[in-house]
Amino acid sequence: MTPSYFKRLRLDVVREWDLYLMLIPGILFLLLFKYTPMYGIVIAFKDFNIYDGLAASPWVGMEHFEKLFLSEDFARVFKNTLIISIYKIFFLFPLPIILAVLMNEIKNMVFKRGIQTIVYLPHFLSWVIVSGLFLQLLSTNGGLINKMIVGLGGESIAFFMNTEVFRSVLISSAGWKEVGWGMIIYLASIATIDPQLYEAAKIDGASRFRQIWHITLPGLVPIIILMFILRLGNILEAGTEQILVMYNSIVYEVADVIGTYVYRIGLGQQDYSFSTAVGLFDSVIGFILIITGNYLSRKFLKRGIW
Amino acid sequence: MRQKTSVLDKVFVASNYTFFIFMGVITIFPFLNLIAKSLSSEAAVISGQVNLLPVDLQFGTYVYVMSDKLFQSAFINSIIVTVVGTLLSLIMTSLSAYPLSKPKLRGRKIFILMFVFTMLFSGGLIPTYLLIRELGLVNTLPVLFLPGMISVFNMLVIKSYFENIPEALEESAKIDGASNIRTLFQVVLPLSLPVLATIALFYAVAFWNDFFTAMIYINSPDLKPLQLYLKELLASANNIFLKLDTIDVNMAMNVSPQAIQSASIIVATIPILLVYPFLQKYFVKGVMLGSVKG
Numbered sequence: 001m002t003p004s005y006f007k008r009l010r011l012d013v014v015r016e017w018d019l020y021l022m023l024i025p026g027i028l029f030l031l032l033f034k035y036t037p038m039y040g041i042v043i044a045f046k047d048f049n050i051y052d053g054l055a056a057s058p059w060v061g062m063e064h065f066e067k068l069f070l071s072e073d074f075a076r077v078f079k080n081t082l083i084i085s086i087y088k089i090f091f092l093f094p095l096p097i098i099l100a101v102l103m104n105e106i107k108n109m110v111f112k113r114g115i116q117t118i119v120y121l122p123h124f125l126s127w128v129i130v131s132g133l134f135l136q137l138l139s140t141n142g143g144l145i146n147k148m149i150v151g152l153g154g155e156s157i158a159f160f161m162n163t164e165v166f167r168s169v170l171i172s173s174a175g176w177k178e179v180g181w182g183m184i185i186y187l188a189s190i191a192t193i194d195p196q197l198y199e200a201a202k203i204d205g206a207s208r209f210r211q212i213w214h215i216t217l218p219g220l221v222p223i224i225i226l227m228f229i230l231r232l233g234n235i236l237e238a239g240t241e242q243i244l245v246m247y248n249s250i251v252y253e254v255a256d257v258i259g260t261y262v263y264r265i266g267l268g269q270q271d272y273s274f275s276t277a278v279g280l281f282d283s284v285i286g287f288i289l290i291i292t293g294n295y296l297s298r299k300f301l302k303r304g305i306w
Numbered sequence: 307m308r309q310k311t312s313v314l315d316k317v318f319v320a321s322n323y324t325f326f327i328f329m330g331v332i333t334i335f336p337f338l339n340l341i342a343k344s345l346s347s348e349a350a351v352i353s354g355q356v357n358l359l360p361v362d363l364q365f366g367t368y369v370y371v372m373s374d375k376l377f378q379s380a381f382i383n384s385i386i387v388t389v390v391g392t393l394l395s396l397i398m399t400s401l402s403a404y405p406l407s408k409p410k411l412r413g414r415k416i417f418i419l420m421f422v423f424t425m426l427f428s429g430g431l432i433p434t435y436l437l438i439r440e441l442g443l444v445n446t447l448p449v450l451f452l453p454g455m456i457s458v459f460n461m462l463v464i465k466s467y468f469e470n471i472p473e474a475l476e477e478s479a480k481i482d483g484a485s486n487i488r489t490l491f492q493v494v495l496p497l498s499l500p501v502l503a504t505i506a507l508f509y510a511v512a513f514w515n516d517f518f519t520a521m522i523y524i525n526s527p528d529l530k531p532l533q534l535y536l537k538e539l540l541a542s543a544n545n546i547f548l549k550l551d552t553i554d555v556n557m558a559m560n561v562s563p564q565a566i567q568s569a570s571i572i573v574a575t576i577p578i579l580l581v582y583p584f585l586q587k588y589f590v591k592g593v594m595l596g597s598v599k600g
Contacts, residue, residue, distance in 0.1 A: 009412050009413070016411070016486065019408060019411055020405065022401045022402070022405050022487065023401075023405045025402070026399075026421075027417070029456055030420055030421065030456075033434075033453045034424040034428065034429070036429070036433075037428065037433035037436075037437050038428070038429040040429050040434075102325065102326070105318070105319070105322055108323075111323070114330075115326045115327075115329070115330050118330045119330065119333050121333065124578050125578060128533045128537045128540070128574075129536070129574060129575055131537075131540060132536065132540050132568075133336040134336070136336070136564065136567070136568060137339060139564070141352075141354060142352075142353070142354025142356065144339055180329070180333065207314060207315055208318050241517075241518050245537055259431075262430070262432070263522075266431060266435070267432075267435065267522060272432050272436065276430060276433060279430030279431055279433075282430070286426075286427075287427045
């Protein structure tokens with residue numbers, strides 16, 4: 001007769017006690033810094049007051065969520081999040097793919113390494129630094145871009161204070177920072193394509209374009225789909241940190257997104273319960289999207305995201 | 307027909323090289339502009355003469371920036387947080403990754419799920435803030451590394467590396483009577499130096515670049531890390547001289563706010579540039595480990 005599960009578990013814990021011991025710090029870390037805040041979500045259903053504490057604050061049910069769905073602020077913030085995110089996907093998702101395909105056609109290794117070294121660098125800079133670089137570049141007071149615009153006969157633009165162009169600033173600075181780095185995953189994927197395919201195509205007299213079209217791109221399709229699913233799963237993350245550094249009250253109207261709104265309402269105005277409700281709404285949608293993405297990925301690509 | 311294709315190919319190759327040179331230039335260009343501003347005189351910067359080369363070369367701005375006491379303390383804070391945070395993170399992450407890389411560990415699936423779930427769902431900003439407050443960590447340096455000690459993504463990367471270490475190597479240590487803990491430190495970790503280096507650099511860059519944590523939890527000026535100091539410096543373009551706590555007011559004579567911002571950004575970028583060659587050696591490997599494995 002086989003011993004029961006718990007008996008075997010006890011045997012294992014005794015024999016491999018130090019494996020379990022090693023796990024303790026990590027599990028404690030998770031319980032304290034990750035799972036305790038999940039419990040803290042209950043304040044979204046309470047009228048939380050910092051002096052009464054969590055337990056003593058009265059329950060209010062779905063009141064904060066009703067307020068959220070009726071709030072004009074939230075509607076605007078939600079819309080901004082989607083718009084900025086969709087712009088970023090539309091402009092910045094295809095770019096690394098195109099760049100990787102083109103980079104693959106560069107045969108001079110020294111040149112290739114050199115360019116890669118340069119274009120990967122911005123990924124490792126903080127948003128504060130990138131914001132600083134763009135502030136200088138786009139400044140109305142001697143910024144290079146405005147000098148060019150004026151030089152070409154235009155009028156200088158206060159990029160950071162103009163609701164019409166601020167989103168473009170967000171998207172282009174995000175592009176400057178991440179597009180080069182974004183190539184890496186596709187370059188790695190291209191490297192796994194069988195070189196014999198290219199040899200055969202060359203013998204048949206296929207031009208570079210035909211090789212790209214018939215060999216490189218089809219080889220990339222699975223990773224493109226996977227990356228796209230992952231990207232869609234993150235659609236509610238429009239770049240909170242970036243926006244928090246770059247925006248100001250003049251452009252709130254077009255640039256305030258869920259993440260920055262939670263920060264402003266929660267920590268600025270200390271409306272803890274309501275901002276937790278907004279955060280929970282965000283987390284739940286994000287969770288549903290990523291689970292759906294994983295399901296689709298398993299179904300169509302036969303491989304999960306994790 | 308052959309002839310025509312190869313001409314087309316040549317045009318393609320030439321424009322391809324041109325395109326990437328252009329891309330390289332676009333990447334470098336903001337830095338050159340900033341370096342030029344930081345090295346130019348006040349008059350040249352204010353009148354907007356500076357493009358890609360310094361006008362009226364001077365180094366006073368750097369002296370000015372670095373003599374600011376708050377800049378100094380911010381720089382030191384960032385170094386402390388980065389070094390301590392990276393070391394702690396490496397230890398904590400490896401300690402979790404090792405048991406989870408053992409298929410025989412009972413309850414392994416549940417433990418892994420506990421880790422992965424935190425990547426998919428979180429309590430959010432406010433509940434986390436209230437917890438940190440309750441723990442008394444607001445306005446302390448440890449708040450800048452304690453909550454970020456384990457990145458689950460990094461843990462999974464290390465775990466999959468451990469899984470690929472041949473079992474036989476560990477077995478021989480076990481036969482000699484070594485405990486699991488000794489096996490980890492004497493056999494497994496020395497064999498995993500490439501992945502540990504990658505992850506160490508990932509953690510270090512993340513700690514160095516983080517401003518958000520500090521923005522939430524730190525208000526006392528002498529505890530602010532460099533990125534937060536910089537962020538506030540960028541936001542205070544006009545009254546920048548009121549903010550800086552420099553020894554010598556006379557030094558402000560030949561420096562402009564723009565030059566100060568530029569010089570501060572350059573100084574904050576230098577540490578990243580210093581580790582970048584090492585980063586580059588390892589990060590491609592790191593990205594591959596994380597993604598291809600799936």
